[in-house]
Amino acid sequence: MKSKTTNKILGVVGSPRKKGNTHILVSRILKGAEDQGSPTEILFLGDLNISECDGCHICWKGKQCSKKDDMNKIYPKIIQSDVIIFGTPVYWYGPTALMKCFIDRFVSFNYPENRAKIRGKLAVIAVPFEEENPKTANLLVNFFKKSLQYLEMQLIDKILVPGVSRRGDIVKKGDQLEKGYKLGIKLAKYDR
Template identity: 35%
Template sequence: MKILGIWGSPRVGGNSEVLLDAFLQGAQEGGGEIEKVALRSLKISPCLEIYKCFKDGDCPIKDDMQELYPKLLSADVVALASPIFFYGLTAQAKAMIDRTQAFWARRYVLKQEFPGENRQGVLLATAATKGKHVFVGARLVTHYFFDAINIRYAAEVLVKQVDEKGAIRKRPEVLAEARELGRRFGQGEQFGKVKVFPVV
């Protein structure tokens, strides 16, 4: 199993990175081949609405997204890790997601064959507060991101009330849960679909 971890926080050693690392550690223990991509280290332009992708399914912007596209196509599992920023994903994660419009175009405009069967997605998110709606925006965007790249939204670990850097280390039960989830994905387990709607 190829497990691609995409980490969207600008803060090195922060809560979402620790959470993703636990997941990836489990995935490796389960026999998965893991890869971690730090969006903070990549130069990814926002979508510029050129619409070339509607013609041929390719994005003409030559930046680091070009190396991420093939990884997104070949992964069996995509784990997106992000803190909540203003009730959504980070700008780094959102820029990457918007650029997958090229894949959306392949699927829905050009109606091309697209890798998808049995591919799964996981959202790993951390937030400082404990509000009922704190993950609503991130879940909804992630649902449509996973749809664009044709993977099933199969699991999520959403951690409230972790704010300062590394606070999540004081929640070993959460990290154990992420690691165990990773292990199951690494072993190739197929999960059902997470019910994102209704979004509250």
């Protein structure tokens, strides 16, 4: 019997802070997948120039985005991946502006001829935040649920980590990082 090939995984860090809680969590998920043989890549949105969507809809005419920025080299990475990890801290009960700009540019996948390039891809969200109440992330979780559902992607899991504020606080949450590592193991061979 043919064994399942490993999934290709794209980890996206939407926090501007390198070595921050989101970066550490996304890296841990990727490590679990890599240890199972998955090819992985991590993107730091803060290192990239990704502008907001203008709503010009040129992408709906089958043309390349009118914004000549780094998103045009990220689209092929999205299309070639099986799994996308959306990592963002809670910023004012929503995602960071970096993550919001990134997601806004997914509007090009609404063009019917582009839909097949995103349909069925697996997604997970990885979300640290300061407050202790897990409901703090409700709006953000709903934003991803609705948007990914609209795009016909499959949101298969989420890791919410309350109670982390300063850069690297998450290392004290060994159980959450372990959960991340195990999620990575699962993602490596998860059936699409």
